[in-house]
Amino acid sequence: MTDLVTLAELGGPLAAIGGAAYARHAYPAAYWSTVGLPVSVARLLASYTSTMDACGLTVAPPRWRALAIKATTRREVRPVPPRRGVIRPTSTGLRIRLRLAPGQELADVAASAERLRHAWGVHAVYVRDVKPGVVELRLVGFDVLRKVRMPRRIAGDLLRVPVAVREDATAFVRDYRTVPHELVLGATLSGKSMFLRNLFTRLAAQPVVLVGIDCKRGVELAPFAARLSALATDPDQAAELLPVLVKEMEDRYDLIKARQGIAPGTPEELITSDIWGLPEDERPAPIVLFIDEVAELFLVATRKEEERRDEMVTQLIRLAQLGRAAGIYLEVCGQRFGAELGKGATMLRAQLTGRVCHRVNDEASAKMALGDIAPEAVYGACAIPAERPGLAVVGDTSGGWSRIRTPYLSLADAAVTCRETAHLAPDVPALTPFRPYVLPVPVEDSRPVVAPQPATE
Numbered sequence: 420m421t422d423l424v425t426l427a428e429l430g431g432p433l434a435a436i437g438g439a440a441y442a443r444h445a446y447p448a449a450y451w452s453t454v455g456l457p458v459s460v461a462r463l464l465a466s467y468t469s470t471m472d473a474c475g476l477t478v479a480p481p482r483w484r485a486l487a488i489k490a491t492t493r494r495e496v497r498p499v500p501p502r503r504g505v506i507r508p509t510s511t512g513l514r515i516r517l518r519l520a521p522g523q524e525l526a527d528v529a530a531s532a533e534r535l536r537h538a539w540g541v542h543a544v545y546v547r548d549v550k551p552g553v554v555e556l557r558l559v560g561f562d563v564l565r566k567v568r569m570p571r572r573i574a575g576d577l578l579r580v581p582v583a584v585r586e587d588a589t590a591f592v593r594d595y596r597t598v599p600h601e602l603v604l605g606a607t608l609s610g611k612s613m614f615l616r617n618l619f620t621r622l623a624a625q626p627v628v629l630v631g632i633d634c635k636r637g638v639e640l641a642p643f644a645a646r647l648s649a650l651a652t653d654p655d656q657a658a659e660l661l662p663v664l665v666k667e668m669e670d671r672y673d674l675i676k677a678r679q680g681i682a683p684g685t686p687e688e689l690i691t692s693d694i695w696g697l698p699e700d701e702r703p704a705p706i707v708l709f710i711d712e713v714a715e716l717f718l719v720a721t722r723k724e725e726e727r728r729d730e731m732v733t734q735l736i737r738l739a740q741l742g743r744a745a746g747i748y749l750e751v752c753g754q755r756f757g758a759e760l761g762k763g764a765t766m767l768r769a770q771l772t773g774r775v776c777h778r779v780n781d782e783a784s785a786k787m788a789l790g791d792i793a794p795e796a797v798y799g800a801c802a803i804p805a806e807r808p809g810l811a812v813v814g815d816t817s818g819g820w821s822r823i824r825t826p827y828l829s830l831a832d833a834a835v836t837c838r839e840t841a842h843l844a845p846d847v848p849a850l851t852p853f854r855p856y857v858l859p860v861p862v863e864d865s866r867p868v869v870a871p872q873p874a875t876e
């Protein structure tokens with residue numbers, strides 16, 4: 420007997436939801452039970468009006484309708500819920516649009532999300548604004564952050580890469596064109612490297628220059644050597660690499676100036692255009708600089724190191740301030756990033772618009788990542804359990820935040836991707852001296868080392 424459930428078998432209520440999408444495909448019964456669709460759809464349809472009423476989301480009907488009901492029937496005039504659109508199935512649950520009644524707003528529906536979740540027996544209900552007067556309810560049938568699978572259909576683009584899944588089952592897309600620089604914070608074993616690994620491998624498939632500073636002697640980034648255009652594995656090497664990047668940025672500004680016909684002496688801050696305005700054949704490739712364990716760049720033991728530190732911090736701040744227009748983006752990773760790191764730390768942090776905060780050891784660390792952009796997100800970050808590495812709270816300067824988790828990606832798989840995409844690394848001559856040595860891949864030879872000889876010879 421077939422293990423499939425079709426629209427016809429699911430009965431009448433589903434037919435009412437404009438279920439063309441259901442009708443076209445037959446889904447395995449296991450699928451339905453995982454996402455709890457039959458239950459929630461049936462419940463949703465059967466209890467829609469009463470649930471909305473109980474949640475305070477109904478309004479009195481328009482006067483003309485009340486009069487018509489009174490004139491034509493003996494029914495009592497009951498309040499009406501928001502008009503419901505077609506229920507659309509997704510791989511994780513359902514989506515449904517509601518047309519709000521006059522006087523209602525998104526916050527009214529959002530405030531009832533928890534009550535709706537219980538009423539319809541789903542894992543979570545999320546609400547988002549679609550357009551004035553219309554909101555979308557997203558019903559998620561199970562915990563999508565437990566075993567992460569990236570949504571299949573995501574529109575990626577140059578410097579726009581999906582890296583994780585949000586708790587509402589949508590993809591978290593790292594978009595360098597809108598959020599040029601990002602800070603990734605988290606305690607040890609919280610999943611920072613996994614985040615960088617996912618991000619790195621996604622970017623590796625694009626014509627983007629990838630540069631790394633990994634002061635943990637390269638243990639995190641060295642496996643990606645094949646795709647890295649430059650790698651510094653200690654503060655000394657970083658001190659040599661950063662001025663080269665700053666020079667590259669200045670050269671790119673000169674290129675933009677030359678194209679615009681602006682006099683060469685014009686201060687860089689006055690130039691509003693960027694490399695994206697250049698014709699494609701003249702446009703330099705974008706550079707993404709990954710810095711793992713940024714605190715290592717700040718720590719000093721001697722006065723001489725202090726000078727070097729100050730120089731590096733100044734260069735990093737310049738890259739963060741002016742890099743975007745030159746197509747240079749920063750991905751800074753660390754366990755803590757506060758004023759105690761020293762001069763320039765808070766100034767640099769202020770330039771890092773995107774914030775990803777994994778599990779942290781104390782509230783102060785969460786505040787360093789999220790306190791200045793989304794104070795409520797700090798509590799979300801403090802509640803991340805240790806047994807869920809990779810779970811993080813992501814916020815940006817718009818004040819919005821959400822919980823995300825990266826899919827598991829083994830280091831070996833990431834390294835293979837980097838080797839396969841090595842040919843995509845654009846050539847930046849200035850970075851050639853910093854290109855990391857790539858260990859040759861051991862080739863398995865099935866031939867015996869010593870040729871067998873017959874014993875009787």
Ligand SMILES: Nc1ncnc2c1ncn2[C@@H]1O[C@H](COP(=O)(O)OP(=O)(O)OP(=O)(O)O)[C@@H](O)[C@H]1O
Pocket residue numbers: 605606607608609610611612613614808809810824825826827
């Ligand atoms: N999204 C995830 N799903 C499943 N396992 C994960 C995920 N993220 C991280 N892990 C696991 O958690 C452990 C720690 O992850 P990771 O090395 O990324 O942490 P980290 O914050 O970089 O730690 P450290 O700072 O000590 O290097 C690893 O064993 C990794 O496999």
